[in-house]
Amino acid sequence: MNNAIEFLKTQVGKDATNSPSPLMQWLNPILISVKEDNLIFEYEIRKEWLNPSGSLHGGITAAIVDDTIGATVFSFGEPSAYTTINNVVDYFSTAHEGQTIIAETQTIKKGKKIINVQCEIWNNSKARLIAKGYSNLLRIEKQI
Amino acid sequence: MNNAIEFLKTQVGKDATNSPSPLMQWLNPILISVKEDNLIFEYEIRKEWLNPSGSLHGGITAAIVDDTIGATVFSFGEPSAYTTINNVVDYFSTAHEGQTIIAETQTIKKGKKIINVQCEIWNNSKARLIAKGYSNLLRIEKQI
Amino acid sequence: MNNAIEFLKTQVGKDATNSPSPLMQWLNPILISVKEDNLIFEYEIRKEWLNPSGSLHGGITAAIVDDTIGATVFSFGEPSAYTTINNVVDYFSTAHEGQTIIAETQTIKKGKKIINVQCEIWNNSKARLIAKGYSNLLRIEKQI
Amino acid sequence: MNNAIEFLKTQVGKDATNSPSPLMQWLNPILISVKEDNLIFEYEIRKEWLNPSGSLHGGITAAIVDDTIGATVFSFGEPSAYTTINNVVDYFSTAHEGQTIIAETQTIKKGKKIINVQCEIWNNSKARLIAKGYSNLLRIEKQI
Numbered sequence: 001m002n003n004a005i006e007f008l009k010t011q012v013g014k015d016a017t018n019s020p021s022p023l024m025q026w027l028n029p030i031l032i033s034v035k036e037d038n039l040i041f042e043y044e045i046r047k048e049w050l051n052p053s054g055s056l057h058g059g060i061t062a063a064i065v066d067d068t069i070g071a072t073v074f075s076f077g078e079p080s081a082y083t084t085i086n087n088v089v090d091y092f093s094t095a096h097e098g099q100t101i102i103a104e105t106q107t108i109k110k111g112k113k114i115i116n117v118q119c120e121i122w123n124n125s126k127a128r129l130i131a132k133g134y135s136n137l138l139r140i141e142k143q144i
Numbered sequence: 145m146n147n148a149i150e151f152l153k154t155q156v157g158k159d160a161t162n163s164p165s166p167l168m169q170w171l172n173p174i175l176i177s178v179k180e181d182n183l184i185f186e187y188e189i190r191k192e193w194l195n196p197s198g199s200l201h202g203g204i205t206a207a208i209v210d211d212t213i214g215a216t217v218f219s220f221g222e223p224s225a226y227t228t229i230n231n232v233v234d235y236f237s238t239a240h241e242g243q244t245i246i247a248e249t250q251t252i253k254k255g256k257k258i259i260n261v262q263c264e265i266w267n268n269s270k271a272r273l274i275a276k277g278y279s280n281l282l283r284i285e286k287q288i
Numbered sequence: 289m290n291n292a293i294e295f296l297k298t299q300v301g302k303d304a305t306n307s308p309s310p311l312m313q314w315l316n317p318i319l320i321s322v323k324e325d326n327l328i329f330e331y332e333i334r335k336e337w338l339n340p341s342g343s344l345h346g347g348i349t350a351a352i353v354d355d356t357i358g359a360t361v362f363s364f365g366e367p368s369a370y371t372t373i374n375n376v377v378d379y380f381s382t383a384h385e386g387q388t389i390i391a392e393t394q395t396i397k398k399g400k401k402i403i404n405v406q407c408e409i410w411n412n413s414k415a416r417l418i419a420k421g422y423s424n425l426l427r428i429e430k431q432i
Numbered sequence: 433m434n435n436a437i438e439f440l441k442t443q444v445g446k447d448a449t450n451s452p453s454p455l456m457q458w459l460n461p462i463l464i465s466v467k468e469d470n471l472i473f474e475y476e477i478r479k480e481w482l483n484p485s486g487s488l489h490g491g492i493t494a495a496i497v498d499d500t501i502g503a504t505v506f507s508f509g510e511p512s513a514y515t516t517i518n519n520v521v522d523y524f525s526t527a528h529e530g531q532t533i534i535a536e537t538q539t540i541k542k543g544k545k546i547i548n549v550q551c552e553i554w555n556n557s558k559a560r561l562i563a564k565g566y567s568n569l570l571r572i573e574k575q576i
Contacts (some may be wrong), residue, residue, distance in 0.1 A: 020196035021194075021195055021196045021201070022191055022192055022193070022194040022195075022196075022201075023192060023193060023194065023195065023201040023203055023204060025192070026192040047166055048166055048167060048169070048170040049166070049167060050165075050166040050167065051165055051166075051167065051214065052164035052165045052166075052214070052218070053225075057165070057166075057167040057207070057210070057211065058210045058214075058228045058231060059167055059206060059207030059208070059209070059210035059211045059214075059231075060167060060207060062203060062206035062207060062209075062210055062231055062233070063201070063203030063204060063206060063207045064203070065203070065206075066201070066202045066203035066206055067201065067203045070195065070196070070202075070203075074196070081197075083235070084202045084235050085234070085235060085517055085518075085546060085568050086232065086233060086234045086235065086517075086518060086568055087202060087203075087206055087232070087233045087235070088230065088231070088232045088233075088376055088422075088520070089206070089230060089231045089232075090229070090230045090396075090397075090404050090422065090424055091227070091228050091229060091230065091231070092397045092399055092402070092404065093399070108378075108417070108420060109378075109380045109417055109420075111380055111381070113570065113572075114380070114517060114570065116378050116380065116420070129396070129397055132396060132397075132404070134376075134378065134422070136378055136517050136518055136568070138545065138546065138570065140545075229373055229374075229402060229424050230373075230374060230424055232376070232520055232566075234540075234541075234548055234566065234568055236541045236543055236546070236548065237543070252522075252561070252564060253522075253524045253561055253564075255524055255525070257426065257428075258373060258426065258524070260522055260524065260564070273540070273541055276540060276541075276548070278520075278522065278566070280373050280374055280424070280522055282401065282402065282426065284401075308484035309482075309483055309484045309489070310479055310480055310481070310482040310483075310489075311480060311481060311482065311483065311489040311491055311492060313480070314480040335454055336454055336455060336457070336458040337454070337455060338453075338454040338455065339453055339454075339455065339502065340452035340453045340454075340502070340506070341513075345453070345454070345455040345495070345498070345499065346498045346502075346516045346519060347455055347494060347495030347496070347497070347498035347499045347502075347519075348455060348495060350491060350494035350495060350497075350498055350519055350521070351489070351491030351492060351494060351495045352491070353491070353494075354489070354490045354491035354494055355489065355491045358483065358484070358490075358491075362484070369485075371523070372490045372523050373522070373523060374520065374521060374522045374523065375490060375491075375494055375520070375521045375523070376518065376519070376520045376521075377494070377518060377519045377520075378517070378518045379515070379516050379517060379518065379519070
């Protein structure tokens with residue numbers, strides 16, 4: 001295990017106060033599970049996350065997809081950095097204020113230059129798939 | 145002109161306090177320009193919008209893309225509602241805290257059932273394209 | 289079981305001579321397996337399928353993804369028809385003339401109006417993922 | 433002008449017999465126009481390009497999008513090669529056997545590592561947008 005995944009394992013059951021991502025601190029999920037290539041987070045839908053119809057805004061869903069995929073790549077603990085090339089989200093159903101939703105990531109491909117990671121957004125019981133997203137990320141050498 | 149676009153025209157030069165979208169209220173852009181099928185918004189990048197590298201988080205970019213596309217569809221003033229089928233964002237460069245970015249939408253196709261709208265995210269001078277996104281939306285009959 | 293999936297089961301082990309899709313006839317895969325929401329096809333890469341570098345052209349990969357997703361939706365045997373809204377393909381590695389590749393589909397979501405199906409393209413041994421694609425399809429009433 | 437774009441200019445008004453892409457030879461468009469970052473091709477829809485409904489198969493549309501984007505990147509005449517990371521196609525309307533369709537590409541962003549190019553598919557009179565696609569491509573050093 002690398003240092004990054006070890007750090008994440010210490011955060012299981014906790015909120016995102018210690019996250020290096022300011023956006024994740026604001027979204028403030030609870031980290032539920034940490035496995036290799038696979039993270040699970042839980043979010044409570046807040047008022048600022050709603051669309052004009054009063055349900056979960058697709059923009060927040062996209063933000064959660066992108067942010068949890070970033071955390072998954074962080075968990076690899078690689079010396080290289082990754083930059084997101086694209087982010088695709090397909091929307092299937094919705095959720096409402098105060099409800100709890102689950103984001104679960106899975107690494108699909110670790111290429112030499114390109115990594116592909118997906119994220120599923122589920123309702124609390126994981127009976128209903130709310131959205132599914134995918135990103136390609138490019139490995140870049142870290143500046144020293 | 146329909147009522148929706150007339151309302152938007154009254155908001156030019158103002159922030160999003162009057163927006164029907166709670167997420168847009170939180171992102172709080174200034175509405176710069178309202179034309180048929182084409183809206184322009186201006187955002188100031190805040191601390192909660194950053195990624196661990198201290199630059200604009202791709203998740204916020206995706207949220208802006210999705211939210212401004214929603215506003216564009218609202219501007220059509222149609223009796224039907226629209227639900228987002230998917231949202232795709234391609235990332236090209238980045239921006240930093242305190243900087244101003246521009247989101248400009250353009251309707252690509254208005255089909256009978258499916259509408260396609262794009263959104264470009266530019267730096268303040270519109271010299272550098274930061275990201276470009278696209279959504280397909282499905283027309284659904286409003287519940288009465 | 290519906291008539292469509294029963295027909296497909298009679299085609300296992302055969303090429304696409306009997307396919308209702310002229311493009312599938314031209315691609316001419318062998319149908320390997322038929323399960324609910326999940327089809328497997330095998331293709332031999334031909335000269336016309338190559339790019340200027342002499343490897344499998346991404347356009348053919350996209351055509352295979354789209355065509356096998358169409359066959360999967362056909363296998364539902366529904367009275368409604370479906371039209372493809374979008375098709376996304378992520379490319380991970382490549383393949384060469386004369387090699388055999390595998391396309392395996394999986395239905396991700398069956399909504400009332402929108403269906404989402406994915407397709408993975410593998411090398412012959414399924415050790416290497418060549419590409420992965422996704423489509424959203426819209427249910428439309430068949431014209432009588 | 434570089435050698436690649438000079439070669440393409442000699443091909444205007446001709447079919448794809450001289451194309452370095454075996455797939456383009458098979459699709460066999462006529463090259464209509466060559467400008468910097470912008471190519472136009474014309475295709476006649478053949479029987480093998482149809483779906484079970486007898487209209488243009490989305491898989492062929494995706495192949496045309498991918499192939500013309502590849503030709504556009506070729507027209508840059510760069511010493512580096514490019515590999516396609518992803519290909520996204522949104523479908524808006526359809527076309528039928530024997531009809532002529534137009535594919536027009538446009539380079540959206542030329543980054544140091546990533547290039548983004550779009551392709552619109554139009555009916556013959558350019559009155560009706562049939563589909564629109566986008567690709568991200570990664571610059572890779574050519575092997576010597």
